[in-house]
Amino acid sequence: MRFFASLLILILSLAALPLAAQEAARPKDAKGRGQAPQERSRAITLDDLFDRLGKAQSEREAEGIASLIERRFSRSGSDTADLLLSRAGEAYGKKDFPLAVELIDRVLALQPNWAEAWYKRATVFYQLDDPVSAMADLQRALKIEPRHFNAWTGLGHILMASDDKARALEAYRRVLQINPQMSDVKTIVTRLAPEVDGQEL
Template sequence: MRFFSSVTLIAIIVGTALSAGPAARALSEPAMNGKADIRPIQSPSETVPGSDAESQAADDVTGAGREAVAISEALLQRPPARNDATLDDLFVRLGEAEGASEARGVVLMINRRWLRSGSDTADLLMTRARQAMRERDDALAVELLDRVIAMQPDWAEAWNRRAVAFHRLGDPLAAMADIHRTVTLEPRHFAAWAGLGHILREIGDEAGALASYEQALSLHPTMPRLEPLVETLRRELYGLNL
């Protein structure tokens, strides 16, 4: 069992979120015009990155998964200069994506990059950890991810997946500590920022949650379900008419 100071951790994580340029500025700016098509909010296990719903984007090849695979393959057929796209290239494409379908294809490619550690052994342990999480054996997933992180301490996705497992085990402080490490290693990790928002909202820090959600949207503008949450939180916190 890991023990953390809640005051210290929350200060560190929220400070990181509030120091993010676009998110911090958005807190004091007027909200966007128009009404959001607000959908029911999913439970944390469905919306926190790395959960079953999030894993399907990378693991399933049926339905929306097949569509995303087709889009990503089409993107990879672009001129040779862009075939070997770097993460920087992919984030540019994500910001310029014309609609949610194209964005899903780009996100799939980003997730594939994030899931590569450079070590076959670490990758195998990650695969086993993800399988354990799909089977709701989060304690086993934490044990496996402990080994992965010991081998590859600079692998942001390993920290992110362990954060999800900790959250599902009811340890939000450990989850926030791992999210902090994730976004330190990969500041563009939109799923980790969204996950932080979910946790902060659960513990009653709506301002911190709003900043985290806005940071996620600044990186992934069409991230599912976040925009209605942002609009709701702005209205609750600042009484803005949206």
């Protein structure tokens, strides 16, 4: 169980980093090749990216595509909401979780249909040892964007921590339907599936 708790904290902590820090950690788009990176980015839809993610042939390729998807997720269309979420990320990094929640509450008042904001608030609630609120926010995120693989992963970990292994396995399998190359999740499914699938109904 300690393995799952540690893995959840790692994934949620990385996902809650300020957007600027995430961007700095990602490789820059190649320049040239006939079309400017921003123009190429606009030409590729989110649906296209998810299609490519599902067909990725390696974990490295999938990570690159997933980073592009996460970048799209991190844009609300509102400069104010984006700024507030960035400040919430800074508060999270300083472990000022109450401030992070307050800022994300403001974000959600402006952009209630922004899946990423619900996901980010879930990460804060988890750090505040409030898995019930975290799960509720993850479910809101998934209702808005059912392909949010990070939200499915977080939901799986919370369910696993509460010993709801069957629903956790279902969540992990949803992750792999979207992003089949996630090695950590594949490892969990490999370990968990024989135990859950072997249970009598």
